[in-house]
Amino acid sequence: ADLAIPGVRGLTPYLPGKPIAELERELGLAHIVKLASNENPLGPSPRALEAVRRILPELHFYPDGGGFELKSALAGKLGVESAQITLGNGSNDVLELVARAFLSPAVNAVFSEHAFAVYPIVTQAVGAVAKVAKAHDGSRGSRYGHDLAAMAALVDADTRVVFIANPNNPTGNYLTRTELHAFLAGLPEHVIAVVDEAYFEYVAVADYPNALSWLPEFPHLVVTRTFSKAYGLAGLRVGYAVSSPAVADVLNRVRQPFNVNLPALEAAKAALDDAEHLENTVRLNQAGLRQLGAAFIARGLEFIPSVGNFITFDLKRPAGPVYEALLRQGVIVRPIGNYGLPHHLRVTVGTEAQNAVFLAALDRVLAA
Numbered sequence: 001a002d003l004a005i006p007g008v009r010g011l012t013p014y015l016p017g018k019p020i021a022e023l024e025r026e027l028g029l030a031h032i033v034k035l036a037s038n039e040n041p042l043g044p045s046p047r048a049l050e051a052v053r054r055i056l057p058e059l060h061f062y063p064d065g066g067g068f069e070l071k072s073a074l075a076g077k078l079g080v081e082s083a084q085i086t087l088g089n090g091s092n093d094v095l096e097l098v099a100r101a102f103l104s105p106a107v108n109a110v111f112s113e114h115a116f117a118v119y120p121i122v123t124q125a126v127g128a129v130a131k132v133a134k135a136h137d138g139s140r141g142s143r144y145g146h147d148l149a150a151m152a153a154l155v156d157a158d159t160r161v162v163f164i165a166n167p168n169n170p171t172g173n174y175l176t177r178t179e180l181h182a183f184l185a186g187l188p189e190h191v192i193a194v195v196d197e198a199y200f201e202y203v204a205v206a207d208y209p210n211a212l213s214w215l216p217e218f219p220h221l222v223v224t225r226t227f228s229k230a231y232g233l234a235g236l237r238v239g240y241a242v243s244s245p246a247v248a249d250v251l252n253r254v255r256q257p258f259n260v261n262l263p264a265l266e267a268a269k270a271a272l273d274d275a276e277h278l279e280n281t282v283r284l285n286q287a288g289l290r291q292l293g294a295a296f297i298a299r300g301l302e303f304i305p306s307v308g309n310f311i312t313f314d315l316k317r318p319a320g321p322v323y324e325a326l327l328r329q330g331v332i333v334r335p336i337g338n339y340g341l342p343h344h345l346r347v348t349v350g351t352e353a354q355n356a357v358f359l360a361a362l363d364r365v366l367a368a
């Protein structure tokens with residue numbers, strides 16, 4: 001570790017959960033409910049599955065390194081040019097491309113406390129300074145949102161990137177059109193603004209912005225989205241950035257030529273065509289958010305109102321033992337101490353039945 005660059009020495013690895021099969025063996029349980037990684041409980045679109053099956057005999061070929069067809073399909077759907085799109089091995093990959101292209105040990109990136117865990121990783125991995133703003137205290141009843149004024153105050157002559165997740169993970173809250181637009185308009189021209197919309201498809205509130213519509217106005221805006229969440233393709237790893245063609249050109253210079261694999265390209269194209277699966281996904285999520293929200297209220301548990309596919313709730317005590325006890329009940333949720341929220345747990349919205357299993361397990365654990 002001593003040989004690593006200083007930024008890397010200071011990092012803690014992103015902690016993935018144990019494999020489910022391993023946990024089932026360890027705990028002697030036949031069936032574990034995993035509500036830990038904001039995956040789609042309906043699974044992938046049947047059309048995506050069929051596309052993967054169809055491409056399997058072609059696996060000896062490299063994928064299209066330019067992602068021509070997927071980019072065309074996305075461009076058509078989003079109303080942008082293909083030259084504005086950068087494909088990634090998950091949107092994490094695109095976040096890393098931004099860091100590799102625009103950050104260095106001489107400059108800094110700004111993001112918020114309780115923001116997505118990959119921002120510090122990609123920033124420090126290239127030796128850049130991470131400037132972390134304290135979270136919001138007040139607006140719309142949330143103590144955990146991005147404090148845009150605090151973030152703006154950290155931006156200086158050496159800032160090259162600002163990362164904002166909207167909605168944010170793990171807090172589930174969002175910035176309104178007015179708030180985010182004012183912030184972007186106030187950024188200096190030497191700053192790339194990344195608006196991470198990993199949960200875009202789930203959001204159903206009227207004042208949520210579609211940041212893509214601002215690309216003509218803000219040439220340094222990068223909007224990232226993913227097929228991992230609402231499109232149910234987390235295992236295949238495909239995400240993308242939409243930006244000006246000039247920024248996309250820079251991102252593509254540092255991109256590995258075959259960063260998105262062949263089944264992923266095929267599945268993503270097919271998933272884009274399956275509007276029905278997406279609608280079912282979003283509808284199920286809305287019902288699940290209501291189910292879990294009502295259950296938290298009934299139990300007197302405080303939670304952060306979420307527009308994503310997960311809810312973070314407050315145990316008012318160290319969450320680790322509750323997480324462990326839930327695990328022994330066969331339910332995996334996500335402890336978020338690494339996000340600076342050691343008293344909270346994040347639960348992914350599952351099917352109605354999965355949510356009920358989680359709530360029953362929670363009741364047993366909290367009663368014990």
Ligand code: PMP
Nearest residue numbers: 090091092116169198226228239
């Ligand atoms: N951004 C946010 C805010 C996320 O929560 C996630 C997934 N945890 C990602 C990006 C990355 O997702 P992926 O790499 O699977 O596209």
